Amino acid sequence: DAKTTQPPSMDCAEGRAANLPCNHSTISGNEYVYWYRQIHSQGPQYIIHGLKNNETNEMASLIITEDRKSSTLILPHATLRDTAVYYCIVRMDSSYKLIFGSGTRLLVRP
């Protein structure tokens, strides 16, 4: 079973920030938070990951709360191509497993 909880769907307007929440209240100290996304009928794509500190890359920002029980993925300027299912996953560095829940279906509106 997935160790994360995400809203089933969200939407945002093109050009605006998309903020996707994830709850991982049972995360352990050595588990990372990963985000992947899956555009319709394609394979998932890695976006970003983090342990404690906030992270930013060319695709997105990841904000992890101080108690690490939740996080938010931020797409700063959403485009229509960002419409996808976003998966929040917790994983230990020593584990091969990516446990995918049902994710959040993000719809970016024109």
Place this chain on the structure above:
Amino acid sequence: DGGITQSPKYLFRKEGQNVTLSCEQNLNHDAMYWYRQDPGQGLRLIYYSQIVNDFQKGDIAEGYSVSREKKESFPLTVTSAQKNPTAFYLCASSIALEGFREQFFGPGTRLTVL
């Protein structure tokens, strides 16, 4: 360009037939994986392989078989014992079984059993 290829993209088979899905990677990755995805659901792990000539069952291995004779290739056979084979199948690879930043996924094969 480096990546993972899966073929074919769509596959149709009659019930009771075995079918083999292809997965090839040129990323020089040691670890490879097969996942199954049903509509509206997340991915579930079928089999994984840490290295050539080694593979392990994942969470839903019943009715499936794999081989890993070459580093680049990890074919999946869906046997007639698999009760609900119609699904979207995804192959992935990572540099190793542990300590990787990301798994790289192929484009998937959509299998329909008639």
